[in-house]
Amino acid sequence: MTTDIKSLDTAQLQALDRDHHLHPFTDALLLGQEGARVISRAEGVYLWDTDGNKMLDAMAGLWCVNVGYGRKELAEVAFKQMQELPYYNAFFKTTHAPVVDLARLIAQVSPAHMNHVFFCGSGSEANDTVLRMVRHFWDVKGKPAKKTIISRVNAYHGSTVAGASLGGMTWMHEQGDLPIPGIVHIDQPYWYKEGGDLTPEAFGVKAAQALETKILELGEDNVAAFIAEPIQGAGGVIVPPSTYWPEIKRILDKYDILLVVDEVICGFGRTGEWFGSDFYDLKPDLMSIAKGLSSGYLPIGGVVVGDRVAQTLVDEGGEFNHGYTYSGHPVDAAVAAANIRILLDEGIVERVRDETGPYLQKRWRELADHPLVGEVRGVGLVGALELTNDKGARTCFDDKGSTGTMCRDFCNKAGLVMRATGDTMIISPPLVITHEEIDELLMKARQALDLTAKELGIM
Numbered sequence: 001m002t003t004d005i006k007s008l009d010t011a012q013l014q015a016l017d018r019d020h021h022l023h024p025f026t027d028a029l030l031l032g033q034e035g036a037r038v039i040s041r042a043e044g045v046y047l048w049d050t051d052g053n054k055m056l057d058a059m060a061g062l063w064c065v066n067v068g069y070g071r072k073e074l075a076e077v078a079f080k081q082m083q084e085l086p087y088y089n090a091f092f093k094t095t096h097a098p099v100v101d102l103a104r105l106i107a108q109v110s111p112a113h114m115n116h117v118f119f120c121g122s123g124s125e126a127n128d129t130v131l132r133m134v135r136h137f138w139d140v141k142g143k144p145a146k147k148t149i150i151s152r153v154n155a156y157h158g159s160t161v162a163g164a165s166l167g168g169m170t171w172m173h174e175q176g177d178l179p180i181p182g183i184v185h186i187d188q189p190y191w192y193k194e195g196g197d198l199t200p201e202a203f204g205v206k207a208a209q210a211l212e213t214k215i216l217e218l219g220e221d222n223v224a225a226f227i228a229e230p231i232q233g234a235g236g237v238i239v240p241p242s243t244y245w246p247e248i249k250r251i252l253d254k255y256d257i258l259l260v261v262d263e264v265i266c267g268f269g270r271t272g273e274w275f276g277s278d279f280y281d282l283k284p285d286l287m288s289i290a291k292g293l294s295s296g297y298l299p300i301g302g303v304v305v306g307d308r309v310a311q312t313l314v315d316e317g318g319e320f321n322h323g324y325t326y327s328g329h330p331v332d333a334a335v336a337a338a339n340i341r342i343l344l345d346e347g348i349v350e351r352v353r354d355e356t357g358p359y360l361q362k363r364w365r366e367l368a369d370h371p372l373v374g375e376v377r378g379v380g381l382v383g384a385l386e387l388t389n390d391k392g393a394r395t396c397f398d399d400k401g402s403t404g405t406m407c408r409d410f411c412n413k414a415g416l417v418m419r420a421t422g423d424t425m426i427i428s429p430p431l432v433i434t435h436e437e438i439d440e441l442l443m444k445a446r447q448a449l450d451l452t453a454k455e456l457g458i459m
């Protein structure tokens with residue numbers, strides 16, 4: 001127990017990890033047999049493991065390291081804040097400068113009509129807060145029957161009980177008897193897999209109209225909110241057809257139902273705008289935020305609240321019986337504020353919009369010629385590839401994702417971290433990625449696709 005952990009080699013760390021650490025979203029038995037990859041350090045867009053292998057991290061950690069690794073200024077801000085005020089809460093009529101600073105900065109970069117923030121520790125907690133806040137809002141409004149939240153199949157909204165229930169991952173619902181009551185799901189706007197013979201535009205309208213059908217089925221007076229990611233992330237970087245969001249907005253305007261946009265992945269520059277809500281002009285009532293809020297340097301999330309809901313809660317809401325020990329944690333808040341200032345001062349969001357986003361999308365689309373690739377899609381610095389053995393037919397492998405896993409493993413061997421969701425390959429690199437690093441990403445991705453195709457006898 002006294003051995004310095006830094007003195008242990010990879011095998012020793014793997015053995016201790018297997019014996020004492022239960023990993024998230026992991027088959028513990030399999031991992032114990034194979035041994036975890038041990039990451040030791042990171043800089044810019046690169047990671048190193050304990051065996052000295054260098055990898056280009058095309059996932060920005062878990063979609064979160066927007067300003068890249070190795071930002072000493074964020075470490076310094078945390079160090080200073082820990083010495084001055086390492087912790088205090090925001091309950092019982094108290095506040096502190098770091099949380100005030102962060103709240104005003106978020107209001108500054110958010111859509112104009114959104115000026116308040118409720119803080120929490122993660123994206124899941126943000127969506128738990130959403131559930132409680134929208135129901136509280138309708139209670140205050142004298143419409144307590146408006147409780148049901150409509151979400152979408154294959155959405156990801158977190159892993160807490162409310163987060164996983166709001167999410168539409170059936171394989172998550174199977175563990176723990178989810179979803180909880182009062183949450184229903186409509187189909188997703190996934191043209192590649194579910195669009196059938198319709199054009200993307202016609203399918204976009206059809207997928208959106210499922211919302212109206214569901215509202216009419218439940219009764220407008222029973223529906224509190226619709227929640228959605230602007231672009232589904234973990235579900236497979238599903239970029240909706242251009243007709244989808246305008247039709248959703250038309251429907252929500254017709255009925256008195258709140259729009260909650262889950263910006264946990266799209267927020268803080270991923271699409272080349274500050275929020276996916278700016279990219280699609282969504283004007284949400286609430287936005288869930290996390291990940292890029294602190295670029296993952298410290299855990300923090302929040303709910304950005306539009307003026308309509310905020311004013312009601314402030315003027316008529318009384319006490320909101322909800323909050324977390326770490327709501328607005330001073331060190332997290334100071335680091336998140338410094339992270340937003342880096343995004344602002346270095347013009348990173350504009351660079352994604354005008355330079356690196358268009359360049360990545362151009363180079364990424366070159367992969368459409370690959371025999372294994374059925375579709376290439378993406379926006380800004382997020383992208384997906386559909387792997388197929390029948391190019392042009394929009395079919396997928398019927399193999400429970402083993403082709404995707406094979407391709408991901410070839411990526412890792414080539415020194416590239418790319419994620420597989422089933423047979424959909426996904427990238428979401430740090431927003432500071434350069435043109436040269438994008439070229440390296442593309443070279444390695446193509447190499448991994450070639451090796452996968454050869455292994456399958458397709459090339």
Ligand code: PXG
Pocket residue numbers: 062122123124125127156157158159163229233234262263264265290291301
């Ligand atoms: N909403 C969205 C849109 C997310 O992507 C969450 C909420 C939950 O955030 P927290 O901070 O509670 O994890 C997320 C998180 C994956 C993967 O496999 C994606 C997430 C988390 C874990 C795995 O792509 N996204």
